[in-house]
Amino acid sequence: SVTRFNSVNPYKNTENSMDQFFRLVYDSLFKYDENYNLVPELASSYSISEDSKLLTVAMNGNARWHDGSRVTATDVAHTINVIKNSPSSPYYALVSNMARATARGNSIEIELGTPNALEAYKLIFPIVKSGSSNQNATLNDGSFGVVGNGMFAVSKYEKGKSITLKRN
Numbered sequence: 001s002v003t004r005f006n007s008v009n010p011y012k013n014t015e016n017s018m019d020q021f022f023r024l025v026y027d028s029l030f031k032y033d034e035n036y037n038l039v040p041e042l043a044s045s046y047s048i049s050e051d052s053k054l055l056t057v058a059m060n061g062n063a064r065w066h067d068g069s070r071v072t073a074t075d076v077a078h079t080i081n082v083i084k085n086s087p088s089s090p091y092y093a094l095v096s097n098m099a100r101a102t103a104r105g106n107s108i109e110i111e112l113g114t115p116n117a118l119e120a121y122k123l124i125f126p127i128v129k130s131g132s133s134n135q136n137a138t139l140n141d142g143s144f145g146v147v148g149n150g151m152f153a154v155s156k157y158e159k160g161k162s163i164t165l166k167r168n
Helices: 016-025 073-084
Strands: 030-032 038-040 043-048 054-059 098-104 107-112 152-158 162-167
Touching: 016 152, 016 162, 038 043, 054 073, 073 098, 073 107
Parallel strands: none
Antiparallel strands: 030 038, 043 054, 054 107, 098 107, 152 162
């Protein structure tokens, strides 16, 4: 149950209570299973350099946005870099040690500020499509163009009353 929010863009929203909504509409690179093991969601695998300064994540080639387009490493790099520049984002702490994120083909390379072999465990934030209408999407004005990649897509919104989701 969520009563107030200022955006359906996960990294621009400042309401922590929206996390459950975001997890329905957007997937992350990884998630935790029932035993708290890290399992791929939008990613297929990851590796960490021997010096623990570079994290490389291979994307799942089958991952798709609600509009049918492919989820890319560029989308991930964009999301990480925008969150890094948004200290008020509820996801900022998860990317604060990431010095740079760069798309390299079907992989994302993440340079770490401080070596950390466990940094992949922080890649659990929603990924937003780069260059999409999500950049300024809000539901407060009754309009939306939300393009997520999760289990549900937004199908209807009645301002102040309800959000209707449909299974993706």
